Amino acid sequence: MSDFTDFKWSDANAVEAERIIGRYPKGRENSAIMPLLWLAQYQVAAQTGVAWLPLPVIEFVAAQIGMPKIRALEVATFYTMYNLKPVGRFHVQVCGTTPCMLRGSDDVLRACADKGLKKGEVTNDGLFTLTEVECLGACANAPMVQVNDDNYEDLTYETMTAILDDLIAGRTPKAGSQIGRTASCPEGGPTSLKEIA
Amino acid sequence: MPKVTVDGIEVEVPAGATVMQACEAAGKEIPRFCYHERLSIAGNCRMCLVQVSPGPPKPQASCALPASEGQTILTDSPMVKKAREGVMEFLLINHPLDCPICDQGGECDLQDQAMAYGRGGSRFDENKRAVTEKNMGPLIKTVMTRCIHCTRCVRFTEEVAGTNEIGALYRGENMQITSFLEQAVSSELSGNVIDLCPVGALTSKPTAFHYRPWELKRNDGIDVMDAVGASITVHSRTAEVIRVTPRLNDDVNEEWVADTGRFAVDGLKERRLDRPWVRVNGELKPASWGQAFEAVKKALAGVDAGEVAALAGDLAAVEDLVAAKDLLTGLGVTRLESRTDGAAYEGPAAHWRFNTGIAALETADLILLVGCDPKLDAPLVNSRILKAVRRKGAQVFRIGAGTEPAYPITDLGNDLALLAKLPADLAEKLAKAERPALLIGSRNASAEVLAAAHALAGQFVKDGWNGFNILHTAAARVGALTTGWVGEGLDALAHNPPKLLFLLGVDEVALAPFGGATKIYIGSHGDRGAAVADIILPGAAWAEKPGTWVNMEGRVQRSLRATFPPGEAREDWTIFRALADVLGIKLGYDNLDQLRARMAAEWPELGREGLTPAAWEAAKLKAGKPAGPSKPRATDFYSSNPILRASPTMRACVAEILEGRVPQLEAAE
Numbered sequence: 001m002s003d004f005t006d007f008k009w010s011d012a013n014a015v016e017a018e019r020i021i022g023r024y025p026k027g028r029e030n031s032a033i034m035p036l037l038w039l040a041q042y043q044v045a046a047q048t049g050v051a052w053l054p055l056p057v058i059e060f061v062a063a064q065i066g067m068p069k070i071r072a073l074e075v076a077t078f079y080t081m082y083n084l085k086p087v088g089r090f091h092v093q094v095c096g097t098t099p100c101m102l103r104g105s106d107d108v109l110r111a112c113a114d115k116g117l118k119k120g121e122v123t124n125d126g127l128f129t130l131t132e133v134e135c136l137g138a139c140a141n142a143p144m145v146q147v148n149d150d151n152y153e154d155l156t157y158e159t160m161t162a163i164l165d166d167l168i169a170g171r172t173p174k175a176g177s178q179i180g181r182t183a184s185c186p187e188g189g190p191t192s193l194k195e196i197a
Numbered sequence: 198m199p200k201v202t203v204d205g206i207e208v209e210v211p212a213g214a215t216v217m218q219a220c221e222a223a224g225k226e227i228p229r230f231c232y233h234e235r236l237s238i239a240g241n242c243r244m245c246l247v248q249v250s251p252g253p254p255k256p257q258a259s260c261a262l263p264a265s266e267g268q269t270i271l272t273d274s275p276m277v278k279k280a281r282e283g284v285m286e287f288l289l290i291n292h293p294l295d296c297p298i299c300d301q302g303g304e305c306d307l308q309d310q311a312m313a314y315g316r317g318g319s320r321f322d323e324n325k326r327a328v329t330e331k332n333m334g335p336l337i338k339t340v341m342t343r344c345i346h347c348t349r350c351v352r353f354t355e356e357v358a359g360t361n362e363i364g365a366l367y368r369g370e371n372m373q374i375t376s377f378l379e380q381a382v383s384s385e386l387s388g389n390v391i392d393l394c395p396v397g398a399l400t401s402k403p404t405a406f407h408y409r410p411w412e413l414k415r416n417d418g419i420d421v422m423d424a425v426g427a428s429i430t431v432h433s434r435t436a437e438v439i440r441v442t443p444r445l446n447d448d449v450n451e452e453w454v455a456d457t458g459r460f461a462v463d464g465l466k467e468r469r470l471d472r473p474w475v476r477v478n479g480e481l482k483p484a485s486w487g488q489a490f491e492a493v494k495k496a497l498a499g500v501d502a503g504e505v506a507a508l509a510g511d512l513a514a515v516e517d518l519v520a521a522k523d524l525l526t527g528l529g530v531t532r533l534e535s536r537t538d539g540a541a542y543e544g545p546a547a548h549w550r551f552n553t554g555i556a557a558l559e560t561a562d563l564i565l566l567v568g569c570d571p572k573l574d575a576p577l578v579n580s581r582i583l584k585a586v587r588r589k590g591a592q593v594f595r596i597g598a599g600t601e602p603a604y605p606i607t608d609l610g611n612d613l614a615l616l617a618k619l620p621a622d623l624a625e626k627l628a629k630a631e632r633p634a635l636l637i638g639s640r641n642a643s644a645e646v647l648a649a650a651h652a653l654a655g656q657f658v659k660d661g662w663n664g665f666n667i668l669h670t671a672a673a674r675v676g677a678l679t680t681g682w683v684g685e686g687l688d689a690l691a692h693n694p695p696k697l698l699f700l701l702g703v704d705e706v707a708l709a710p711f712g713g714a715t716k717i718y719i720g721s722h723g724d725r726g727a728a729v730a731d732i733i734l735p736g737a738a739w740a741e742k743p744g745t746w747v748n749m750e751g752r753v754q755r756s757l758r759a760t761f762p763p764g765e766a767r768e769d770w771t772i773f774r775a776l777a778d779v780l781g782i783k784l785g786y787d788n789l790d791q792l793r794a795r796m797a798a799e800w801p802e803l804g805r806e807g808l809t810p811a812a813w814e815a816a817k818l819k820a821g822k823p824a825g826p827s828k829p830r831a832t833d834f835y836s837s838n839p840i841l842r843a844s845p846t847m848r849a850c851v852a853e854i855l856e857g858r859v860p861q862l863e864a865a866e
């Protein structure tokens with residue numbers, strides 16, 4: 001398994017892959033490339049603890065939908081959501097786009113740096129990879145980071161440090177706003193639409 | 198038919214035309230990088246911006262904008278000028294501007310358009326990006342920092358070559374063009390990306406740093422490495438052919454040429470026969486022309502005309518064939534044969550031509566390949582099949598074995614018997630097809646296969662559509678058949694071997710059955726034929742003589758002389774003319790014009806360039822049923838004739854593309 005050349009879908013994912021392909025008209029199976037690569041990245045994470053797409057896995061997915069290898073590789077290299085190199089167990093993606101930057105993403109990055117995270121590198125313990133990314137669509141709660149599947153929002157130097165400490169200690173930090181907001185309601189609670197907030 | 202106004206000129210363009218085409222119809226030149234007539238529209242370079250109203254108040258990419266009724270288009274407004282300058286400035290931001298050391302210099306779109314439309318200076322003083330070189334194999338040299346990401350190369354490999362080998366990885370500033378894992382690009386048409394690349398990112402590896410385009414003399418030629426007869430331009434400098442590029446010919450090669458035709462020119466310099474040789478006591482000894490002719494005369498003196506035969510090779514021009522035939526006929530010799538691959542076709546022209554026509558093959562709706570491998574036998578025919586499949590939804594079936602083509606194919610099995618007994622499913626589709634085409638590989642055109650094919654052709658040859666095709670691989674074949682080089686057949690000849698055998702550049706035939714014959718080899722390269730010959734008369738290769746070539750369709754084309762044959766070698770027809778004097782025979786022509794007049798007198802279609810269609814004549818051939826596996830190609834794609842075998846570049850292709858060996862880097866001098 002070490003070189004992934006014998007990569008195959010797990011039983012559950014095989015079913016899921018068929019379901020995904022079935023969403024597209026016949027002859028347009030290539031359209032399924034993105035969700036399939038995503039699924040494959042999850043499976044690699046489940047199997048090895050590291051979410052990434054080794055080349056043989058990309059080739060496997062391409063072959064399943066009859067897509068030329070180079071076309072699949074183009075997709076995988078275009079989107080930053082696919083990791084072409086192994087990352088740490090926690091992929092810390094810090095948003096550095098303008099709203100987050102204005103609200104203090106530099107502090108968040110500093111918190112990461114102080115814990116030994118370096119951009120684009122896996123920490124020695126294999127726990128973290130730090131990536132600075134562009135807007136992740138949670139600007140109302142800026143600054144924010146995405147760690148694997150969870151968002152952590154309204155961060156400060158201190159809260160970011162606490163999140164990293166939790167992850168190092170094996171605890172699960174609370175996802176979402178770190179100042180207690182629900183979704184992106186105003187601080188101090190909703191002022192309108194109270195019944196659904 | 199929308200009417201639009203371009204810079205005040207009113208033009209009417211066909212429905213579906215783009216604004217760019219409308220501008221061209223009005224005689225306006227629109228600069229461009231990514232747009233190419235024969236590729237899909239990408240619209241990514243933005244060089245073709247024009248001002249269009251009605252529409253948004255900003256410049257628009259004319260290559261991707263449909264022309265519509267009543268548009269007013271401006272191509273020389275201040276807005277357009279500024280837009281072009283801006284695009285040019287952005288393109289040059291990350292371009293190294295290394296024209297003095299770039300092989301594209303002098304024929305570079307970027308250079309030309311920067312001169313014509315650029316602002317003449319850059320305001321960029323940050324660091325430029327740099328991109329590492331990519332390996333694309335022995336033919337394509339890359340300098341990827343020069344790439345402007347027009348994606349022409351990507352679209353070519355996908356759409357024309359059909360191999361999907363080149364792609365654009367990463368995005369934005371990090372975008373890089375590469376082949377998958379930097380493997381050698383394996384397409385037989387790969388060299389065309391060199392012409393397509395509008396900058397110097399992809400250039401020719403074998404000729405890197407060898408020339409500047411303005412030093413080269415250009416002559417029109419015909420590619421003779423296969424039987425497609427692609428139109429080419431032969432570029433030479435002093436006595437050397439430097440490179441070959443394709444020449445526009447929509448009927449044959451569009452604007453592509455196969456890698457063999459483009460890159461094998463270095464084979465013209467290697468292993469040449471540059472003086473006559475005569476075998477004395479079992480050993481070839483250099484001789485003078487006089488001695489060689491005397492030897493021929495002596496050899497002929499001892500034998501009957503019926504014991505003399507001649508074989509025409511794959512690289513003989515029609516002039517050579519006619520002069521040789523006239524000489525031999527003068528001697529009373531009738532055993533002339535050109536079907537050296539064992540094919541049995543004969544009779545009316547339609548029985549051995551590619552009747553459908555190469556361009557018209559695109560319109561076929563069902564294609565049946567029999568014992569042929571178009572991808573290797575004729576890559577440009579293969580790209581037409583690809584078009585038929587992609588654009589017309591043609592279905593392709595194959596009897597026999599072959600390489601994986603670039604399109605979906607239904608393999609019926611490697612048993613020629615299937616041709617006489619088509620699977621019911623195919624027979625039904627064939628009956629329903631409107632424009633079915635049958636492609637029979639020349640090497641598999643045995644009497645049995647032809648009999649079955651003729652029976653089948655009766656079903657679908659009709660007015661305006663002849664789907665009966667022989668897929669030839671030898672450039673000389675159809676010319677030879679036209680001029681009557683049809684004899685008893687190779688097998689019969691081998692069973693009743695002649696005592697004296699003339700070989701016109703014959704290197705692809707197993708000559709063992711003719712071991713007892715005295716062999717006179719007339720040709721250009723020291724290859725298999727010359728090795729066993731008793732007398733060698735050195736001839737000219739295709740680039741060294743004006744020649745008439747008839748391609749597989751029967752299209753008569755002329756190629757010009759680009760250089761002169763080396764040493765004492767002579768144009769082949771003049772050898773026969775001189776020999777005629779020695780043997781006391783009158784040929785009746787002393788120069789090329791007279792010879793061509795003689796050709797036109799007997800075969801009027803050879804008198805002018807172009808295609809004279811051949812009418813189909815039904816024939817009930819009597820032969821048994823075909824059976825057994827098809828004959829595979831005798832060689833790989835890069836080694837099918839003496840010029841290819843002599844070419845160092847073709848050797849490199851075999852090593853790197855076919856055998857996957859990593860090139861050895863040469864130590865710096």
Ligand code: SF4
Nearest residue numbers: 344345347348350394
């Ligand atoms: S390599 Fe040449 S053809 Fe290919 S994208 Fe770059 S500039 Fe265009």
Ligand code: FES
Nearest residue numbers: 095100135138139
């Ligand atoms: S700017 Fe950071 S999430 Fe949008």
Ligand code: FES
Nearest residue numbers: 240242243245260
């Ligand atoms: S030619 Fe129109 S965008 Fe490139």
